[in-house]
Amino acid sequence: AQSVTQPDIHITVSEGASLELRCNYSYGATPYLFWYVQSPGQGLQLLLKYFSGDTLVQGIKGFEAEFKRSQSSFNLRKPSVHWSDAAEYFCAVGNAGNNRKLIWGLGTSLAVNP
Amino acid sequence: NAGVTQTPKFQVLKTGQSMTLQCAQDMNHEYMSWYRQDPGMGLRLIHYSVGAGITDQGEVPNGYNVSRSTTEDFPLRLLSAAPSQTSVYFCASRKKASGSSNEQYFGPGTRLTVT
Numbered sequence: 001a002q003s004v005t006q007p008d009i010h011i012t013v014s015e016g017a018s019l020e021l022r023c024n025y026s027y028g029a030t031p032y033l034f035w036y037v038q039s040p041g042q043g044l045q046l047l048l049k050y051f052s053g054d055t056l057v058q059g060i061k062g063f064e065a066e067f068k069r070s071q072s073s074f075n076l077r078k079p080s081v082h083w084s085d086a087a088e089y090f091c092a093v094g095n096a097g098n099n100r101k102l103i104w105g106l107g108t109s110l111a112v113n114p
Numbered sequence: 115n116a117g118v119t120q121t122p123k124f125q126v127l128k129t130g131q132s133m134t135l136q137c138a139q140d141m142n143h144e145y146m147s148w149y150r151q152d153p154g155m156g157l158r159l160i161h162y163s164v165g166a167g168i169t170d171q172g173e174v175p176n177g178y179n180v181s182r183s184t185t186e187d188f189p190l191r192l193l194s195a196a197p198s199q200t201s202v203y204f205c206a207s208r209k210k211a212s213g214s215s216n217e218q219y220f221g222p223g224t225r226l227t228v229t
Contacts, residue, residue, distance in 0.1 A: 043220035046217050
C-alpha cells in the first residue's frame, strides 16, 4: 500500500538549534517527493521537491532534504532554526503523471523556543 | 497576480443548509483540486479537475459537488451540510506539464463549521 509516515507528531527545538524532520514512504513507482510548510492560519507552501538527480535538494528558507532510496526516506533538515520556522510540515509523495493524487503524511508540528 | 484565492475565509452553517465554497486562480493552471484538512487525518482529496469541463472524484467525494466551467474557477458545493463536514478546506492548482513543474499552489483555506 502507498503511504507516507511522519513519525514525529510534534517537535520542539530551541532557536538556533539544528532540525531534522523525518519522512518515510512506501510507494510502488519511482517517487516524486515534496515537503510543504503550513504556517498558522495559512495555506500550504512548497519548501522543496525531489524528482531525480542529486539526492540532496535545497529549498527555500534555508531548508534542505536528502532522498535515500535504500531507506525510503526523505528527511528535511535545517542547520539553524529561526522562530519564524514554527509551523506544520507535510511530506508528500507522487509521480510525474499523477501529481493530483499526492499521498500526504499527517504532518509534524514544529515549535521553536526562544 | 493573486495566485489561488478562496472565499469565504470562515463560514458557519446549520445542518442541512447548502453553500458553495469559491476558488479561483489566475495562473492559467489546468489542474485544480479540493482538499479537506482534519486533525490527525492530514490532507484528503475531495474532487479534482484536469481542465475546464472535466472533473473527477478524489478519496472523500460524498456530500460534495464540483464543476469547472472555466479554467479559472473551481467551486465546491455542499449539498446538505452535516457536522462531519466541519473542516478546513483548501483549493490547489498546478500546471498540466509533467516533471519539475508539478508544484501545487494552495489557497489560504476556508474554515467551515457545521452545527
